[in-house]
Amino acid sequence: MTADTARDLSEGTEPGHGNAAANPFDAAEWATPFGLPDFAAIRPEHYVPAFAHALKRHEAEIAAITGNAEAPTFANTVAAMERAGGALDRVANVFFNLTGSNTSPELQAIERAVAPQLARHSSAITLDPQLWDRLSAIDPDAEALGDEERRVLDRYRSRFRRAGAGLAPEAKARIAEIAIRLAELGTQFAQNVLADERDFVLPLDGADDLAGLPPFLRDAAAEAAQERGGAHGHVVTLSRSLIEPFLVFSTRRDLRALAYAAWTRRGETGGETDNRAVIAEIVRLRAERARLLGFESFAHLKLDDTMAGSPDAAMELLRNVWKPALQRAAEEREALQALVRAEGHDFALEAHDWRHYSEKQRRAEHDLDESEIKPYLPLEGMIQAAFDTASRLFGLGFEELRDVPRYHPDVRTWLVRDADGSEVGLFLGDYFARPSKRSGAWMSAFRSQERLNGDIKPIIVNVMNFARAPRGEPTLLSFDDARTLFHEFGHALHGLLSDVTYPLLSGTAVSRDFVELPSQLYEHWLQQPEVLRAHARHVTTGEPMPDALLERLLAAATFNQGFATVEYAASAIVDMTLHLSAAGEDGLDVVAFEADALRRIAMPAEIAARHRAPHFAHIFSGDGYAAGYYSYLWSEVLDADAFDAFREAGDIFHPQTAQRLRRTIYGAGNLRDPREAYTAFRGRLPSIEPLLKKRGLAA
Structure with a gap:
């Protein structure tokens, strides 16, 4: 990035000037089918002036709220804040979706400049004393606010309080400095990992x-x-x-x-992309921020506003799973070591051997061969399986659109309709790995559902990293790949089916340890014989998966679950331990800290944590899952119990249960506290037993 580019952003170059003539972001709406971003017209040089203009516009909108001489009300403060920032959201949604899925050196340079600018802008809003005074003065009873309005007001007050709105001026200034620096560090961390993966x-x-x-x-x-x-x-x-x-x-x-x-x-190779010093500074700054806000640790800060409620509750769940998983993993290790000896080798099993010998063990125990399974799981068939499941549960229909804007030739687009034919939104699928895409799989939104600013329909995207077959040949998935596809489509449905008025509550904007429930619950349908018999069809012959193979595949569902649970839980425990600690105060050696944390829980040497700290993007490229990686397991307690509701109804597509699921979970956004939301669906809170049974860790 040149000095001129950075100066343009800070000084607020207007769209339509200089190199950004005819900036596509100038238009109030995209003149494209269904309001998709005009990807073909957007070039890297458009983002800097577009961000600058949108930031100025949002600042003016906030100033109009704080400068309103009328007494604070929900309408002139909260609803006004919800209406503000639309132009900024529009630019940011396009930009940050592309920096994850189709980045370039130009976009990465802009990202490094804009991330701290956006952090500074956000802090200026949440730390504004006039806004905080107005939010604090609103009386929901006097205004007879409805349930959704009360929830929005509560969420705004919580967000501002947790951002430091009630602090003294000196503490507020330091909170803002920390936010800016963390934005810079998170961007650097993510770009370092991508560079190691790309190279x-x-x-x-x-x-x-x-x-x-x-x-x-x-x-x-x-x-x-x-x-x-x-x-x-x-x-x-x-x-x-x-x-x-x-x-x-x-x-x-x-x-x-x-x-x-x-x-x-990855992230630990030395040189410019090494993340160890980045992590040390992130951990130190997070701990300082938590103390300024009156919390014992960053973990206490993060979990104070979650379903778990405290680090102790999250760690108790992890401990309850860790002990049986460790025992199961030890049994699996001995079986694999026996295979090594049976082949005439005398080496001790190591981490890079586990998957190889585990596959051999699976063949021996279940007569399963991945090469035998994959021809029945073509990508196209699994996409249709996910769509058909949504159709049978929620009445949705999917129509592929060919002639619409796309940010990469691989991207596919579907118009999603409800049972009555009305438009639900757009779904984009970006399925193949490429060097310009960060690793992993995720759901995001180019536009979120809401009704405050009109009947806004969502534009949701799933991004995957499947290995592409040679051109002209169908891509075949492993069963784990197919599960990932269903998982991310569960997130997509959470965004698509959102049915709220206020943007703050839309779709996946829920507690971190609740957000994985819709995605993990959706995985259950892939594992049902009824779904597999309909959609697991041979890529060449079209014949359904033979019953004998189907039975062996499902019988192996809990195979190697000791390993799978240990590698996941180890990452979650390291995450929580790191953010409960003050290790960053005197300079953190994150690799040594991680090794010590794993030693104390007796981590098997033959298994590595699923995400080692130097590339743990979930917790260091931003703070979304920081002190929150346990959330997948917490949500799994919920999803294992929730699917039992369909079993108990005697039909995995039971209409009344599906309707209740849509109303209380998939469509409800953040309309209510997650415990209330789950209870509204299930009638009670869950227990851990269905999870242990699902993972094969209990009888």
């Missing part, structure tokens, strides 16, 4: 390097090589959908070790 390739040259790889994996490695210039015939990248099957199938133990080391040491 690594493991060449596979010759038959020896390809030993053990089934045809689908050789094809994917060949396609990845072509996408990276074709210097090698096949390559392994750090895309999870490529490296994990490589670790499963490759019989070259030396290459598995190389690939695994690269995968687990």
